[in-house]
Amino acid sequence: MKLNQIKWGIIGCGNVTEVKSGPAFQKAEHSSLVAVMRRNKEKAADYARRHGVPKWYHQADDLINDPEVNAIYIATPPDTHAQYAIQAMRAGKPVYVEKPMALNHAECQKMIAVSKETGMPLFVAYYRRTLPAFLKMKELVESGVIGKPISVSITLVKGASEQDKNTSNDNWRVDPKAAGAGYFFDLASHQLDYLDFLFGPITRVAGTAVNRGGLYRAEDTVVASFAMESGVVGNGLWSFVADESATKDDLEIIGTKGKINLPSFQHTDLKLTTAKGTLSFSFQNPENISYNLVDQVVQSLRGEAECVSTGVSAARTNWVMEQIVQDYYH
Structure with missing residues (x-):
């Protein structure tokens, strides 16, 4: 399909849309944000007022069926992504x-199937594929x-937040x-998707997930450990309950003649x-960190460019993460 002016509606105008993404839909050329939806009426109205959005809804059906909206950004928690996208x-x-x-x-596959069935493009917000530092790493x-790249190592170690320490x-x-x-799905997804972009799909993966802090149900x-179709091998460590002294954020690529390090x-x-x-x-990242990718999505919908982050590529990252944590949840 090809659109001239992209008129966006947002389902789920929560924190992620305040600075990271929402304003990008208004700043990109040939793009505007015409409607937002949140189940809380007061918060939906407040967001629309503060961001200069002409319409707001408190039911997703109303936004989806708004004839003025011709593209939809879904920013709800993952449990409703498939439902609303389909x-x-x-x-x-x-x-x-x-x-x-x-x-x-499995939900990703259903979304891809509906995208093929309807001919509707499906994009996913892995914006690191468009950020300057990560593009420089790829260029190098x-x-x-x-x-020759040999291996990659991901380390993301943080302390528990005060919110996590609260039993309620x-x-x-x-x-x-x-x-x-x-948090592994929330944060490691960015890193593993970027490796897919850098070295091709991860084809073999094994992992172990545990809960050491006892603060919540999730790992x-x-x-x-994993291997990519390019032959590069890798490993990762993620922990969200460590002592602050152990805090570390590093993506390291080792080659036969050197190495590159970049925080994620x-x-x-x-x-x-x-x-x-x-x-x-x-x-220097854009003020709204999703801007470069949003702009690319707009260009893609106008038939001017290919987008680097699609449902097909993003589904691979869901598969990888699922393989890593599967024993914890079964």
Whole structure:
């Protein structure tokens, strides 16, 4: 399909849409945000007022069926991604959905099937595929400056938040029924998707998930090993209940002639180390961090460009994560 002006509606105008994504739909050329929906009427109206959005709803059906809305961004927790995406695509509207793509890989496959059946494009918000530091890492790897890539190592270790320590915690991100798993699905999905972008699909994977903090039902510590179709092998460690002294955020790629290090979430310098020494590269992200990807989605819907993050690519990341944590949930 090809659209001229993209008129977006948002289902689920919560925190992620305040700065990270929402304003990007208004800033991209040939794009506007015309309606938002949230089940809480007061919060939906407040969001629309503060962001200059002309219409708001408190039922998803009303937004999906609004004739002015011709594309839909789904920013609810993962347990409703498939439901709303399928409904929107069957209503003839392309969909841009938050990550992870869905509650599980089976739901992702259903979404892809409906996208093919209806001809409606399906995109997923893995915006690191469009951020300057991560594009630089890809450029450096492909230039051969670190030689032949051998391995990749992901480390994401954090302390528990005060919210997590609260026994009345109602954080959906650590409720497997709403999120599919815990913070691992929420955060590692970005990292594993980026590796798919960098080295191709992960084809073999094994992992172990445990709960060491006892703060919530979901896993809080995960280890994994994997291999990509390109032959690069990797490992990962994720923990969200460690002592603050152990905090670490690092993505390291080792090659035959050097290595590259880049934090996944801290937005600090990329470091390239070779026999010549270490070079640092600094980057400025867009004010609304999803902007580059949103702009690319708009261009794709206008028939001007291909989008790097689709339902097909994003579903692979759901499969990988599911393989890693499956024993914990069975």
